[in-house]
Structure formats: C-alpha cells, structure tokens
Amino acid sequence: MKFAEKLYFGKQAEKEKKEILKNLRSGRKQIGVYVVCAAANNSDLLDIIPSLIINERISDRMKVAGIAVSRREAVEVCRDIVMDCYAQTAGYDIRSFIC
Numbered sequence: 850m851k852f853a854e855k856l857y858f859g860k861q862a863e864k865e866k867k868e869i870l871k872n873l874r875s876g877r878k879q880i881g882v883y884v885v886c887a888a889a890n891n892s893d894l895l896d897i898i899p900s901l902i903i904n905e906r907i908s909d910r911m912k913v914a915g916i917a918v919s920r921r922e923a924v925e926v927c928r929d930i931v932m933d934c935y936a937q938t939a940g941y942d943i944r945s946f947i948c
Contacts (some may be wrong), residue, residue, distance in 0.1 A: 850902070850913060852876065853947045857915035858931055859922030869916055873900065883923040885915030885930065887944045894931060894943045897923045904948070916948045 850873060858866055862882070872879050882900040889896055897920065898911075912929055917923035934946040 850909075850911065853914040856913070857917070859915075861918040861922060861924050862916045865918065866916075869918075873903075873913070873916075881918050883916065883917045883920060884911075884913045885923055885926050886911045887947050890932050891902035894941060895908055895927045897912045897927065912947055914943075 852870075862869060869879065869882055873882075873884070879900045884898050884900055884903070886898065887896070887897055888894055895914070897917075903911075915923070916925035917926050930943065930947075931941065934941060934943055938946060
C-alpha cells in the first residue's frame, strides 16, 4: 500500500495515527478504519474504502491520501482533500494532486 506525501487524517484518526499506520502497513484488518484514495473510475474524485476489505491485490494499486475512523470522518477528510486541491491548483485533478 502506498501513501501520499501529504496524508490527511480525521480528528479521531490523528489521535491513533501511529497504530493505524502500523496496522495498515502490516495488512492487519481494522474495524471502523477507512482509507480515502483516488477513485478507481474517472467519474468520481475519491473512494472511501473500509480497511476491512482491503487485500493485497487491491492495496498494490491504491495510493492512500487520507485515513479516518468512521465513515462520517472519512467524508470530512474527502472534503478537506478536495478543498485543498482546489485552493492550490484552482481545479479538481485529485489524482495529480495526491501523487
């Protein structure tokens, strides 16, 4: 699993950052943890994926831009990423912004 240079965290995820990252890197399943990454298709900007369903095949292709400990927090992380992307680039090319 690859991580973006600037990784976004939700408020709760920030408190547990080290343990969450360690578990994600080692492939451990975590209940309630969500990752935010560039969308797999061209019609969406971002995907929110529960860490429980991430496997090796998926994780090799994804670049994580954000981490949250609830679905609601993941939506807030998405908002932060999109707002920063627009503020810095005046556009919504999330894939280029993350990489």
